[in-house]
Amino acid sequence: METMRGCVAAAVLVLFSAPLPAQNAADGLAIGRQMLAEDNPGELWVERGKRLFFEKRGPKNASLEACDLGQGPGKVEGAFAQLPRYFADTDKVQDLESRLMTCMVTLQGFKREDIVKNRFGTLDRDSDMEALVSFVGSKSNGMKMAVPLAHPKEREAFKAGEYLFNRRSGPLDFSCATCHGDEGKRVRLQDLPNMTDAKQVQHVVATGWPAYRGTQATVRTMQHRLYDCNWQMRLPDLGYTSEMSIALTSYLNHRGNGGEIHLPGVRR
């Protein structure tokens, strides 16, 4: 009983103990991160995503086994490592979420609006997308990011992403680079990665999203991260799987090439 209490208390502490003095906090956080990496609640989303992927669902009563995520129909291994990429059937550059959405619409017959409505889970309602992304992401674990830049549209998305990353806009006159272009920046006590540094961008892209967020008790995806950044900059809502979101993901993920994938991650 005592051991049990200790463990539950430790888990709770790890999730909610961000504001400590900086020096000791770093050591404590390292221990906490180690614990969470070993027993990441995101694994529960991976399991559910796996079930959802192979289950016959939707108006067309089909599984996602025929879904081509860039490695051939039904092949999820290594898919995350090479996304976003150009897909000939849609004539678009797509990230993991937009590609899964394409498959859910064309193969399973789900309505796009319904998927978008349920893109981010709440305490009252789980999101299928968050589970599917966790499952597919985890199937690239141990591999290295290798996002292609061969097709003209992939290069176009990369260029657009680079422009958007550095473009200051909105009422606060922020760009992504305002917060993520220098060392030592933070929001309150949260350290922000410097995405202009090759090592840091590799780390964030390959181990960052999807991630279990302790404060939100669910897995969040890259689309959610970008949506939230956008909101923090007080820009108009970023459309789910919009061209802008995919351009930014293309830019970041390609620059993360070489990073070793370990997903889902864990975040505050």
Place this chain on the structure above:
Amino acid sequence: MAEPMRIRATLQGDVADVRILMRHPMETGQRKDAKGEIVPVHFIQNVVVTHNGKTVLDAQWSQAVSRDPFLGIRVKGAKAGDKIAVTWTDNRGDKRTDEATVAAAS
């Protein structure tokens, strides 16, 4: 209805280090939903862990335990191949049992 647990059991000497992740909303009965209505209390009341069928932990939980709980225990006198089974029962009578095999230390 309930989602499966994730159980890992690894041997350290003659002690099995058992780590369990459960999927459960653990509603305290104090939270309000988007419509402003109180979300009914819903939490795991009882957790039983058995080692080869013998009960090694019988715990009573309350609403104070977090959503998607993590439970870590150490079971003495375990051997590789032993069965560890975990059962939780919540206040609505929902039940879930999952089993894992103790793995040799890597």
